[in-house]
Amino acid sequence: MRIRVIAMLIVLICANTRILSQTENSAFSITGHGLGTTFSTDYQAIGINPANLDIASQFEGRRYALGFSEIGASFYSGILSKTDIRKNLFGGNFDQLSREEKAAYALEFAQENNALDLDIMSTGFSIQTNKAGSFAFSVRDKIDYYSKLGPQVSDLLWLGNTSDYFSQYVLSTGDTINGYPNISPDSLALIVQGLNLDNPQSIGEITRGTSLRFSWVREFNLSYGKLLLSTEDFKIYGGVGLKLLVGQGYMEIENDNGKAEGFSALSPIFNIDYSEISENNPSALPDDKKLKPVGLGYGFDLGATIVVKDKLYFSAAVTDIGSMTWDGNVYSLKDVVLTNYISSGIENLQLTEQLEALNGGDGLVEWEGQGSVTTKLPAMMRGGVSFIFNSKFKAGVDIVNSLNNEVGSLEKANIAFGGEFSPLKWLHFSAGYMTGGNYLRKIPAGIRFTPGNGKYEIGFASRDLITFFTDNQPTVSLAMGFLRFRF
Numbered sequence: 493m494r495i496r497v498i499a500m501l502i503v504l505i506c507a508n509t510r511i512l513s514q515t516e517n518s519a520f521s522i523t524g525h526g527l528g529t530t531f532s533t534d535y536q537a538i539g540i541n542p543a544n545l546d547i548a549s550q551f552e553g554r555r556y557a558l559g560f561s562e563i564g565a566s567f568y569s570g571i572l573s574k575t576d577i578r579k580n581l582f583g584g585n586f587d588q589l590s591r592e593e594k595a596a597y598a599l600e601f602a603q604e605n606n607a608l609d610l611d612i613m614s615t616g617f618s619i620q621t622n623k624a625g626s627f628a629f630s631v632r633d634k635i636d637y638y639s640k641l642g643p644q645v646s647d648l649l650w651l652g653n654t655s656d657y658f659s660q661y662v663l664s665t666g667d668t669i670n671g672y673p674n675i676s677p678d679s680l681a682l683i684v685q686g687l688n689l690d691n692p693q694s695i696g697e698i699t700r701g702t703s704l705r706f707s708w709v710r711e712f713n714l715s716y717g718k719l720l721l722s723t724e725d726f727k728i729y730g731g732v733g734l735k736l737l738v739g740q741g742y743m744e745i746e747n748d749n750g751k752a753e754g755f756s757a758l759s760p761i762f763n764i765d766y767s768e769i770s771e772n773n774p775s776a777l778p779d780d781k782k783l784k785p786v787g788l789g790y791g792f793d794l795g796a797t798i799v800v801k802d803k804l805y806f807s808a809a810v811t812d813i814g815s816m817t818w819d820g821n822v823y824s825l826k827d828v829v830l831t832n833y834i835s836s837g838i839e840n841l842q843l844t845e846q847l848e849a850l851n852g853g854d855g856l857v858e859w860e861g862q863g864s865v866t867t868k869l870p871a872m873m874r875g876g877v878s879f880i881f882n883s884k885f886k887a888g889v890d891i892v893n894s895l896n897n898e899v900g901s902l903e904k905a906n907i908a909f910g911g912e913f914s915p916l917k918w919l920h921f922s923a924g925y926m927t928g929g930n931y932l933r934k935i936p937a938g939i940r941f942t943p944g945n946g947k948y949e950i951g952f953a954s955r956d957l958i959t960f961f962t963d964n965q966p967t968v969s970l971a972m973g974f975l976r977f978r979f
Contacts, residue, residue: 518562518563518564518611518612518613518632518971518973519532519536519540519562519564519971520562520563520564520938520940520951520952520953520971520972520973521536521920521922521938521940521949521951521953521973522536522540523564523936523938523953523954523955523969523971524910524912524921524922524923524924524936524937524938524939524940524951524953524954525908525910525911525912525922525923525924525936525938526890526906526908526910526924526926526936526955527876527878527888527889527890527908527910527911527924528540528541528874528876528890529541529807529808529809529874529875529876529890529892530544530797530805530806530807530876530877530878530888530890531544531805531876531878531886531888531912532544533545533547533549533550533557534549534557534618534620534628534978535557535558535559535616535617535618535628535629535630536559536616537628537715537717537731537795538616538628538629538630538713538715538733538793539630539632539711539713539733539735539793539811539812540795540809540811540874541731541793541795541797541807541808541809541874542628542715542716542717542731542732542733542793542794542795542809543717543729543730543731543795543796543797543807543809544717544729544731544795544797544807545618545620545625545626545627545628545715545716545717545731546620546625546626546717546718546719546729546731547717547729547797547799548620549620549946549978550946551942551945551946551947551978552945553945554945554946554947554978554979555619555620555621556617556618556619556620556978556979557616557617557618557976557977557978558616558617558976558977558978558979559613559615559616559617559973559975559976559977560614560615560616560975560976561612561613561614561973561974561975562612562613562616562971562972562973562975562976563610563611563612563613563970563971563972563973564609564610564611564970564971565608565609565610565611565969565970565971566607566608566609566955566956566968566969567607567608567609567968567969568605568606568607568608568968569604569606570603570604570605570606571597571600571601571604571606572606572841576841579841579842586840586841586842587840588839588840589838589839589840589841591651591654591677591680594650594651594837594838595650595651597650597838597841598643598646598647598649598650598651599643599646601641601646601649601650602641602642602643602645602646602647602701604640605638605639605640605903606637606638606639606640607637607638607639608635608636608637608638609635609636609637610633610634610635610636611632611633611634611635612632612633613630613631613632614631614632614633615629615630615631616628616629616630616631616632617629617630625716625717625718625719626716626717626718627714627715627716628713628714628715628716628717629712629713629714629715630711630712630713631710631711631712631713632710632711632713633708633709633710633711633740634707634708634709634710634711634900635706635707635708636705636706636707636870636899636900637705637706638703638704638705638899638903639703639704639705640701640702640703640704641701641702641704642698642699642700642701642702642747643700643701644657644693644697644698644699644700645698645699645702645856648698648833648837648856649837649838650837650838651837652686652833652835652836652837652838653683653684653685653686653833653834653835653836653837654675654680654683654686654836654837655686655833655837656671657686657688657693657830658671658686658687658688658833659671659687659688659689659690659691660686660687660688660689661679661683661685661686661687662683662684662685662686662687663679663682663683663684664682664683664684665682668687683836684834685832685833685834686832686833686834687831687832688830688831688832689831692829692830692831693829693830694752694827694828694829694830695752695825695826695827695828695829695830695856695857695858696747696750696751696752696827697750698830698856699745699747699752700747700750701747701748702745702746702747702752703745703746703747703748704743704744704745704746704754705743705744705745705746705899705900706741706742706743706744706899707739707741707742707743707899707900708739708740708741708742709737709738709739709740709787709789709816710737710738710739710740711735711736711737711738712735712736712737712738713733713734713735713736713793714733714734714735715731715732715733715734715793716731716732716733717729717730717731717795718730718731725800725801726798726799726800726801727798727799728796728797728798728799729796729797729798729799730795730796731793731794731795731796732792732793732794732795733792733793733794733795733811734790734791734792735790735791735792735793735814736788736789736790737787737788737789737790737791737814737816737869738785738787738788739757739785739786739787739788739789739816739818740759740761740783740785740786740787741757741758741759741762741786742755742756742757742758742786742787742818742867742899743755743756743757743758744756744899745825745857751827752825752827753825754824754825755818755822755823755824755825755862755865756821756822756823756859757775757786757787757818757819757820757821757822757823757865758786758821759777759782759783759784759785759786759820759821760777760778760779760780760781760782760783760784760821761781761782761783761784763779763781764821766779766821766823766859769823769859769860769861770861772861773821773822773823773861773862774861774862774863775819775820775821775822775861775862775863775864776821776861777820777821784820785820786818786819786820786821786822787816787817787818787819787820788816788817788819789814789815789816789817789869790814790815791812791813791814791815791869792813792814793809793810793811793812793813794809794810794811794813795807795808795809795810795811795874796808796809802880803879803880803881804877804878804879804880805876805877805878805879805880805888806876806877807874807875807876807877808873808874808875808876809873809874809875810871810872810873810874810895811871811872811874812869812870812871812872812900813869813871814868814869815866815867815868815869816866816867816869817864817865817866818864818865818866818867819863819864822861822862822863822864822865823859823860823861823862824859824860824862824865825857825858825859826858826859826860828858830856833856867898867899868896868898869898869900870894870896870898870899870900870901871894871895871896871898872892872893872894872895872902873892873893873894873895874890874891874892875890875891876888876889876890876891877889883914884913884914884915885911885912885913885914886911886912887909887910887911887912888909888910888911889907889908889909890907890908890910891905891906891907891908892905892906892908892929893905893906902928902929903929904928904929905928905929906926906927906928906929907926907927907928908924908925908926908936909924909925909926910922910923910924910925910926910936911923911924917942917945918941918942918943918944919939919941919942920939920940920941920942920951921937921938921939922936922937922938922939922940922953923935923936923937923938924936924937926955926956933958934955934956934958934969935956935957935958936953936954936955936956936957936969937953937954937957938951938952938953938954938971939951939952939953940952940953946978947977947978947979948976948977948978949973949976949977949978950973950974950976951971951972951973951976952970952971952972953970953971953972954969954970954971955969955971956969
């Protein structure tokens, strides 16, 4: 099996979503300001801060919440323009690149990252009791993708068999020539294979500085929150969440010290041709193209919130403590030597073609079967402070940082400043400023409607309004929900 796996993953994601880890999951009411640690409520607090489950609803008398099909998605690219991202997401024609343009993109892609986050909550509900605390349950699918290419991989990806990595070139005429500076365009056009027989490098050397991560996990989460202490001046809430995790797909290639490490575990639905290497693999699954689990795991969340005079909120939480064992279609990376390459490199800015271009010649990446692999969950630490000024305005700050470096982890701490303004009881505007995470700066904003004293709620939000005003470094983002009820 070859690097075509990665291309197949992205094809599947884009085909199903038509849209890389999020800090507010699919909670559209939180996305507009990013203050989930203090302001998330009812089942939307699951996976963020379970302590908030027992905090009384802002809509008096509404102790039950039910929601379906809430979606949060973000796509960031440090290189592609807004126009190019739209073409990738919604289809469009791409211009063929010249070799000079390919060389320029090879340098840029070695310096910037791309990320995709997709969170779909199919079902969520919560119940607040008078004395026994509050309970909540949700089912959600989480897809995370992140990539940053090392300089040599990026060069091979874009320039293909014409890369300077090769010392000889096989031409379509059958001749083999030695490489030389400023090779003529006529000779470049005839190259069908690049050869490096004198000083070939291993995958460990070639992929130095490369980080590629993908995961698709279905989560079943049961959470509990309880008011632990109450006085006239302050209240203390605590909460815990327990989760069962079903893995549908996983891939990781990491190289930050010259040693390439990685493995994949992909459901048959990805339609990967493992060919003969599956014959001696103890974890191989039948190639029936069906969605079958390839991993199982468990985890938990812990949270606490202190409320001072019903105005000032202090919250902290730790989420995704646990691990997963992948035991279906498991393949580990082989550190082979690259001596030849037949791919001509990327022809345009379509992301699927960029990944497919790695599947050149005998393959830039090769795999071997394995029984099982255990990975940690992407544990997060959260903290937040917020203040409710009055019934119409509240604001605060939220900080989220990763506790490890796993698939789904943040590259750096995510910091959010924001607030919500409610000019009417049923109309709420949110906005803020965010920096860090797997993205650069962001200006989130959202709007939601809660008619009938919150009985029904609908809303839309984006993690970044900057994309509407600049064509560089955009984040295409949307969170939305139509079927959210309280009673």
